[in-house]
Amino acid sequence: MRHKHGYRKLNRTSSHRSALLKNLAISLIQHEKIETTLPKAKELRSYVEKLVTKARVADFNSHRAIFAVLQDKEATKKLINEVAPKYVGRNGGYTSIIKTRIRRGDATQMAFISFV
Template sequence: MRHRCKVPLLGLPADQRKALLRGLTTHLLREGEITTTKARAKAVRSTADKIITLAKDGSLSARRKALAYVYDKDLVNDVFAKAQERYGSRNGGYTRLIRTKSRRGDNSEMAILQLI
């Protein structure tokens, strides 16, 4: 029974799921867009929005929280430097989810996740 369980499990144990989300979030912040399954994209969207919200805050504690989650230290510095001018007037919704055609091998729904 999964009533009121908000965490998307993605068919993985907790440690592997957290590592996957950290890796996909890092790649999204570095490249600006990723192509992955729709379920993974929806899970990454919330973590990426939280990192960008921390970057808009810009305080030392917010920077340390972001460094604890994102794998690349230089990437965190870049995100914190550019977040205020890029997302200063936005109150959320920093990502865009575009559905694409299904994957050929297993017919899973694919999506492109982009930073706005």
């Protein structure tokens, strides 16, 4: 049983799952709105919100910590310089998930995830 289990496995190994979340986070930071499946969007929400919380401090240590997670210079710069300053006075809830459609190929619920 998975009572109070902490995360969704998304039918992937741990390394594949971490790479998936990293790439989704980079895409979300670059485009500020992406469409993905609902379970992926729900997992991405907690992943990205932790990064935004770190980025709100905007010092050298937070820059290094975020780059260590994302491994992308442009996304790190955009997150720290453009995205995070919008949420300095906000305690969490930086993203919103909007259900959109059911994908035709496999009947999966799709959703938009974007910054508020």
